[in-house]
Amino acid sequence: MFRSKILYEIDYFTLLVAIGLVTFGVFTIAGAGVNEEVANLWYKQRWFKQIIWALCGFALLTLILCIDYQLLIRFAPAIYVIGIVGLLLCFIPFFVLERKGASSWIHIGPLPQIQPAEFAKLTTILMLARILAAKKEQWYGLIDLMKPLLIGMIPSLLILKQPDLGSAFVFIPITLIMMFVAGMPYAYLLLLCSPALCLLGISHDPLFILIWLALVGSILLVAILHQVPWSITVPFVLISLGAYFIVFEYGQTIWEHAPQHAKLRIEGYMQPDMDPNATNYNINQSKIALGSGGFWGKGLGKGTQSTLKFLPEYQHDFIFPVVGEQSGFIGAVSLLALFLLLLIRGMDTAVEAKTLQGALVAAGIVALFFSHILINVGMVTGLLPVTGLPLTFISYGGSFMLANLMGVALMINVRMRGPHEMLKDSIFISRSQMALPAHIPDDF
Amino acid sequence: MSHRKKILIMKSSKVDMRLQVLLFLFTAVFAVLVFRLWTIQIYMQDDFIKLAERNYYRLIPIPSKRGTIKDRNGNILAMDVNYYDVWIPIHAKNGKRFVSEDIKTTLNLLSHILEVPYEDLEGLYRRNKRDSYYKQNRVCVAKRIDKHKYAAIVTRQIEFPKEAMVFTEKVPTRWYGYGSMAAHVLGITGEISPEELNLARYAGYSQGDRIGLRGIEWAYEKYLRGQDGLNRVTVNNHEIQQGRPIEVKPAVPGNDVILNLDINLQQAAELVLGASKGVVIVADPRDNSILAMASSPRFDSNNYSRDFRKYYNDRSAPLTDRAIAGKYPPGSVIKVFEVFPLMEDLRFTPGHTEYCPGSFSLPGNTWRCHERNGHGYVNMLDAVRLSCDVFFYKTIDQLGIERLFTWMATFGLNQKTGIDLRNELYTPYPNPGQKMATKREPWYRGDTINTSIGQGDVSLTPIQISTGICAIANRGTLYQPRVAQKVIDPDNNEVEVFSPQVTGKIEAATKTWDAAHKAMWEVVNGVSGTGRRVKNEKFVLAGKTGTSETGVKGKGKEPHAWFVCYGPYEHPEIVITILLENGGHGGEHASPLAKKILDVYLGNVSLQNLV
Missing domain, CATH: 3.90.1310.10 (Penicillin-binding protein 2a (Domain 2))
Incomplete structure (x- = not known):
């Protein structure tokens, strides 16, 4: 079942980058936590726990490498349902563990607390890969569009209910990117985005409304020129118009009835200089941490913002400022470079994958990582509004570390199993069951 | 077979192209992030370092x-x-x-x-x-x-x-x-x-x-x-x-x-004053250092801010330091000073005699002596001893206000003494120029008569009287009164020692000084002297009483009682000035207090047995 040759085919590049990132994270957490209450007990400190989680994660990674990703795709519906069930457990008071006002954690028996949302992202990627690959890059009616959207939306809405705005939002770019990779026409993408584009045109200025009309008209024109089926064009244009008029008429009311903390976050994002001690406290302290780090940083464990706890959540969502404070611009850019390296390698994996499922899985994982990095770093630098989302590989958290390493495992898995591998070295599918696909390219 | 087809779906080059588009987008986004980091960490670094320090310093x-x-x-x-x-x-x-x-x-x-x-x-x-x-x-x-x-x-x-x-x-x-x-x-x-x-x-x-x-x-x-x-x-x-x-x-x-204060004397001074309104100043005539300076009523320093409103509204004005800011007509006390112009300018001898019929008249007005029946023929020493008013009406009328004013000014009675305390006040000594300036009235002869016995517009603070008496006691040097002696640092090294400040010299013949001293000696030790109640054989005192009318008639508006004295007679080392506001007669009410303070000064009586 397990052949020694597999060791040669593991993508050590991805693995090394992942190990580098995890190490980076452990050092950052250790440096931020020097003033912790339990500082005298090294085995109770977070950096040590993080190492344990990472080791578990690598064990899990090894396990996943042994399973052909094609098999995972085959059982994707079941895996997806397991992910949904995990999210549903968050609504059962017996399992749920409420923390910071969100019921995102569950605990089952003696197992450590689990955050099902992190795993649901992976299961959804698998499911989307299966659904989208089955289209064989052929896009027709509304059903083709709605199926992947629905699959992405179910876990997203469940997570939104917890509430965990950041994680719920991540499903949108993942789904769109995977649909885009699966060959969705640009016109479809434009139509998908049209409600959001329309809302940008909300104004009481007649000139603005004219521009908006031109925008909607051009979307319509593009749709017609690209021969998008009416079954898609009409509903989306209607949705866009509806959204526009709802917001135009009832925007004020909706804003008034929005949750207080959400309003404050948006207001804080719109006016960065407002209330530095209250509404914008987090982002303000985050920028101070980054800025005071300068080019070379203050040194590991010497960051004043994190060790003196001015920076909130400095081990979870706001870990990037700790990096910037301790190791400066050099450290922060190095971390971003490592991330970019991982993303490039992931994309390369997708290009190399040959099969559509493999490409979609790899692109989905890359989309997941990219969304987390962009939203997190954008948030702590004040480019994006504050939404709680941890930073891949760096933030402290067991479920998150496991999920990230599982994602890396999927990436490596895709890379080490090209069609050639599938034919010859498949672990689970016996040689007799193997058959060449109908349309293998000639040069294969 | 069907599910195998599902498993292996090959991707087209379109997918690869899209993956490259995405990768390009991702890289662009990373460039934006790096640029943002550069703005915060390099470009705005100094601002954020300051903000960070404001956080934790x-x-x-x-x-x-x-x-x-x-x-x-x-x-x-x-x-x-x-x-x-x-x-x-x-x-x-x-x-x-x-x-x-x-x-x-x-x-x-x-x-x-x-x-x-x-x-x-x-x-x-x-x-x-x-x-x-x-x-x-x-x-x-x-x-x-x-x-x-x-x-x-x-x-x-x-x-x-x-x-x-x-x-x-x-x-x-x-x-x-x-x-x-x-x-x-x-x-x-x-x-x-x-x-x-x-x-x-x-x-x-x-x-x-x-x-x-x-x-x-x-x-x-x-x-x-x-x-x-x-x-x-x-x-x-x-x-x-x-x-x-x-x-x-x-x-x-x-x-x-x-x-320079001595808390024994200070406490004695405050004890003898008790609840009555008044001032006691004990000074050393050799350099006019203040040994005790009591003004009654007082306030409680420890609860000053708590009780400020109460003190402020109190009609008896406990916040006012009467010793330096209370202005009173000096009454007969001024007669001691008037001996000098009489002897120096009019060339009187101590034996110069005037007749006191009990009153003195000018066209349009009559001034009485405090002795209704008159003192008869009195010489200058008798006039001071008995505090005869008519003698001074006549002689000062003869002297004239200008010369009187000049002499009083040399005794420091037309200026602040310059004591090292805040809010010292003074009123100009009455003179024609000042009267014209403030009241727009010429100086009348009757004003001189009023001024001659320390009434009328004469208004002096106790510290001015004390300083003048010190100058008489030390024969001619006018010192600035000093409460502080020296400043020392926490290691007991002297930072500054305040030497006596001379503010004026009084030039007078020796016989004039002798006469003035003799006259004050007579007040205490002479037959029926107004200050006979403080007579002391061992520590010979010389002094002068004063009873100044307040100009307001009626019950509770008693005259101010003054008593000033110095001792010992030969080599003065202490000057006691007592003022009782609306306290009655100088000899009767004020001088006994001086005796008690002297007892404490000499160590005859302890503070516990004083009252």
Whole structure:
């Protein structure tokens, strides 16, 4: 079942980058936590726990490498349902563990607390890969569009209910990117985005409304020129118009009835200089941490913002400022470079994958990582509004570390199993069951 | 076979192209992020470093100890005692009205320790929090607690929650060991006002600093004030200090001021005055240093700010230092000074005789002598001894106001004495020019008559009289009265010693001095002298009584009683000036007080047996 040759085919590049990132994270957490209450007990400190989680994660990674990703795709519906069930457990008071006002954690028996949302992202990627690959890059009616959207939306809405705005939002770019990779026409993408584009045109200025009309008209024109089926064009244009008029008429009311903390976050994002001690406290302290780090940083464990706890959540969502404070611009850019390296390698994996499922899985994982990095770093630098989302590989958290390493495992898995591998070295599918696909390219 | 087809779906080059588009997009986004990082970490680095330091550096002032005020024997009259303010951190993220559980626990514990109702503390916390929101990260919940309660807080520090740790701040507070004793002389301290901050005198002061507001505290501010120190500490987000201070600039204590006052005499002076309104000044004529200066009624220095409203509204004006700011007609006391112009300018001899029929008349008005039946023929010494008014009406009328004014001015009666206390007042000695300027009236001959017996517009402060008598006692040197003797630093090194300041010389013939001294000797030791009640065989005194009309008739409006004396007669070393406001007659009411003070001065009577 397990052949020694597999060791040669593991993508050590991805693995090394992942190990580098995890190490980076452990050092950052250790440096931020020097003033912790339990500082005298090294085995109770977070950096040590993080190492344990990472080791578990690598064990899990090894396990996943042994399973052909094609098999995972085959059982994707079941895996997806397991992910949904995990999210549903968050609504059962017996399992749920409420923390910071969100019921995102569950605990089952003696197992450590689990955050099902992190795993649901992976299961959804698998499911989307299966659904989208089955289209064989052929896009027709509304059903083709709605199926992947629905699959992405179910876990997203469940997570939104917890509430965990950041994680719920991540499903949108993942789904769109995977649909885009699966060959969705640009016109479809434009139509998908049209409600959001329309809302940008909300104004009481007649000139603005004219521009908006031109925008909607051009979307319509593009749709017609690209021969998008009416079954898609009409509903989306209607949705866009509806959204526009709802917001135009009832925007004020909706804003008034929005949750207080959400309003404050948006207001804080719109006016960065407002209330530095209250509404914008987090982002303000985050920028101070980054800025005071300068080019070379203050040194590991010497960051004043994190060790003196001015920076909130400095081990979870706001870990990037700790990096910037301790190791400066050099450290922060190095971390971003490592991330970019991982993303490039992931994309390369997708290009190399040959099969559509493999490409979609790899692109989905890359989309997941990219969304987390962009939203997190954008948030702590004040480019994006504050939404709680941890930073891949760096933030402290067991479920998150496991999920990230599982994602890396999927990436490596895709890379080490090209069609050639599938034919010859498949672990689970016996040689007799193997058959060449109908349309293998000639040069294969 | 069908599911195998599903498994292996090959991708087209379109997918690869799209993956490359995505990768290009991702790289562009990363470039934006790097640019943003560059803006924050390199371009705006200095601003953020400052902001970070504002987060974790705190400059904590170390209040300096204000100098001690001591009497000439080293008894402490005023010193700094440490009290403590109690502070609680504000949790910035919480709303304005929010009181967290930790804060509640802390306030609960504090209310037990300080024995204050919990509701009061929480109300104070809420109010202070609302007022100080965004300005500072902590609020004061208890002010000026004593060292016992402070000790209780420090020992129970571990019981307070970590997030809401109390911290205490040392607040040195002035303590006057003898309560109201010499309250006017010592003065009080208070917070500097915004107007005072603009004065050149208070350059280098900042808001909230303590300054001396009156008396010695005001006059010797620059010596008494120390230099506040500064602690540079690191704090965490709950304003709790981390480790030791990074930088310490220690506080420099102020210098001590040693006064000329003798608390024995001061207490005696205040005891003999009792509840009556009046002034007692005891001075050393050799350099006019003030041994005691009592003004009654007084205020309690320790509770000055608490009772200020009460004192301020009190009709008896306890806040006024009558010794330097109370202006009274001197009455017959002035006659001692008038001996000089009579002998120097009119060439009188002590035996110059006038007839006193009991009154003196000018066209249109008649002035009576206090002896209705007249003293008959009196020479100059008799006139002073018996305080004959008519003798002086006649002679000063002959002398004229200009020459009288010149002489009185040489005795320092037309100027401030320049005593080292705040708010000294004076009224110009009456003269034609001044009368024309203020009243727009010419000088009449009758004004000279009124002035001659220290009535009319003559208005002098007790310290002016005391200073003039000192000049007579030491035969001609006018000194500035001095309350402070020297300034010493905390290590007992002399910083500054105040030498006697001569403000004037009185040129007169020896026989004039002898005559003036003889006349004052007669007042105390002569037959039926007005000051005979203080006669003392061993410590020979010479003095003069005075009974000045207030110009207001009616019950409770008694004349002011004056008595001045010096002794011993041959080599004067003490001058006692007594004024009883509306106190009756000088000989009858004021002079007995001088005897009691002298008893204390000579050590014959202890303070306990004085009254």
